[in-house]
Amino acid sequence: MKRNSRLSAVLHALLHMAERDRPMTSDELAVCLQTNPVVVRRTMAGLREAALVTSGRGHGGGWTLARPLEDVTMRDIYAALGEPMLFQMGNATESPGCLVEQAVNHALDDAFRDAEAMLIARLGEVTLATLADDFKRRFAEHRAALKQRG
Amino acid sequence: MKRNSRLSAVLHALLHMAERDRPMTSDELAVCLQTNPVVVRRTMAGLREAALVTSGRGHGGGWTLARPLEDVTMRDIYAALGEPMLFQMGNATESPGCLVEQAVNHALDDAFRDAEAMLIARLGEVTLATLADDFKRRFAEHRAALKQRG
DNA sequence: TATTTCGTAACTATTATTATTACATGAAAA
DNA sequence: TTTTCATGTAATAATAATAGTTACGAAATA
Numbered sequence: 473m474k475r476n477s478r479l480s481a482v483l484h485a486l487l488h489m490a491e492r493d494r495p496m497t498s499d500e501l502a503v504c505l506q507t508n509p510v511v512v513r514r515t516m517a518g519l520r521e522a523a524l525v526t527s528g529r530g531h532g533g534g535w536t537l538a539r540p541l542e543d544v545t546m547r548d549i550y551a552a553l554g555e556p557m558l559f560q561m562g563n564a565t566e567s568p569g570c571l572v573e574q575a576v577n578h579a580l581d582d583a584f585r586d587a588e589a590m591l592i593a594r595l596g597e598v599t600l601a602t603l604a605d606d607f608k609r610r611f612a613e614h615r616a617a618l619k620q621r622g
Numbered sequence: 623m624k625r626n627s628r629l630s631a632v633l634h635a636l637l638h639m640a641e642r643d644r645p646m647t648s649d650e651l652a653v654c655l656q657t658n659p660v661v662v663r664r665t666m667a668g669l670r671e672a673a674l675v676t677s678g679r680g681h682g683g684g685w686t687l688a689r690p691l692e693d694v695t696m697r698d699i700y701a702a703l704g705e706p707m708l709f710q711m712g713n714a715t716e717s718p719g720c721l722v723e724q725a726v727n728h729a730l731d732d733a734f735r736d737a738e739a740m741l742i743a744r745l746g747e748v749t750l751a752t753l754a755d756d757f758k759r760r761f762a763e764h765r766a767a768l769k770q771r772g
Numbered sequence: 773t774a775t776t777t778c779g780t781a782a783c784t785a786t787t788a789t790t791a792t793t794a795c796a797t798g799a800a801a802a
Numbered sequence: 803t804t805t806t807c808a809t810g811t812a813a814t815a816a817t818a819a820t821a822g823t824t825a826c827g828a829a830a831t832a
Contacts, residue, residue: 480714483726491722497777506716508822513778529778530830546729560707564630566656571764572641575756576633579696579748587741594733606725614721647808658791663809679809680799 478515478556481505482549483603485512486525490541490604495534515553522552541604547596558588628665628706631655632699633753635662636675640691640754645684665703672702691754697746708738 485501498509498516505512516535519525526538550556561584563577635651648659648666655662666685669675676688700706711734713727 479711480723480726480730481716483730484714484716484720484723487722487726499777504717505714509778510780510823511821513780517779527778528830529776529828531776531832533777533830535778546733557710560710561629564634564655566631566634567654570634571760572637572757573630573634575753575760576630576637578756579753580630580633583696583741583744583748586744587737590740591733591737594736598729598733603725603729606728607722610721610725645808649808659809660792660811661790663811667810677809678799679797679807681801681807683799683808685809 478553479546479550481507482515482519482553483546483600485516485535486519486537486544486549486600487603487607489525489535489537490600495528495532495536497534501535518554519549519552522548524548524552541601542599544600545596546598547592550592550595558591559584628703629696629700631657632665632669632703633696633750635666635685636669636687636694636699636750637753637757639675639685639687640750645678645682645686647684651685668704669699669702672698674698674702691751692749694750695746696748697742700742700745708741709734 485496485505488501488504489496496504498512501512501516502509516525516527520527523538524544526536528534528536561580563580564573567573635646635655638651638654639646648662651662651666652659666675666677670677673688674694676686678684678686711730713730714723717723
């Protein structure tokens, strides 16, 4: 079950980019994300339009972060991806005139709208720097565990 | 864009059933929901297992609500449908060992889990009676508007 | 100029969901 | 008891959304 995982894939890509001091090519990112370079370009195009990354062609070209990690939240990235639907379930639209359907949709809309607002707010609280720090912490733990094992 | 709209479809069906004093057949519900009777049976099967509805075969058979409207919440129905995934996006699972991926997944899991908990709690606050009342209100308004227009 | 790399359109493949067909089972009516 | 009606369910087909691929053009660098 691996639906629309673009958001996590993009975060994954951006953090890998942050670990390097030169551009990463679409081919490199494709290997890293186990996908196709064309898919990488398509996805990153949205981020470029949002000025979160830049791309360069030819020798030494590839993808580069355009802003400091502290300035970019997961919400920014979600927005740059076109604010894809967060929820699996939509409303019925079989009989738009049906008053029963309207009552149902109204109740569901209320609940889903609130949950969505909360989720988006949460995405806005986490920056790429937060994620990078968490990665570094995990990396340090990993090394410590290796060392202890000898 | 009409993904997995089972929840709203089922609510729609149950409220229509509530408006009647005899069982509704799968064919009737299928017309009402603009789908196929077999799809209706498949979907309602989950509700029957959860004892929210009963089904009867042969003449006079069909689907009947098994509990008072006040006793059934949208959350009960969500549960009866097998608690389908609420979110469109899952986590990346390309490289389970990748520490970058783990950091990303952890942050996303946190946000999604909280939003899901909130949404499910909200579903638990709305009963079928709530929806039926809302329907009746809309119906009264509808009639008043018709009357005023002559 | 040769090579690298992105940009993008067109097409194919995969997957998830929904719809359909077919037939068995059970219940009520004739 | 036979006929009719309705659900139960497996198997299959159709549809739609997403992802992957191919192909080729454009731009930048060596």
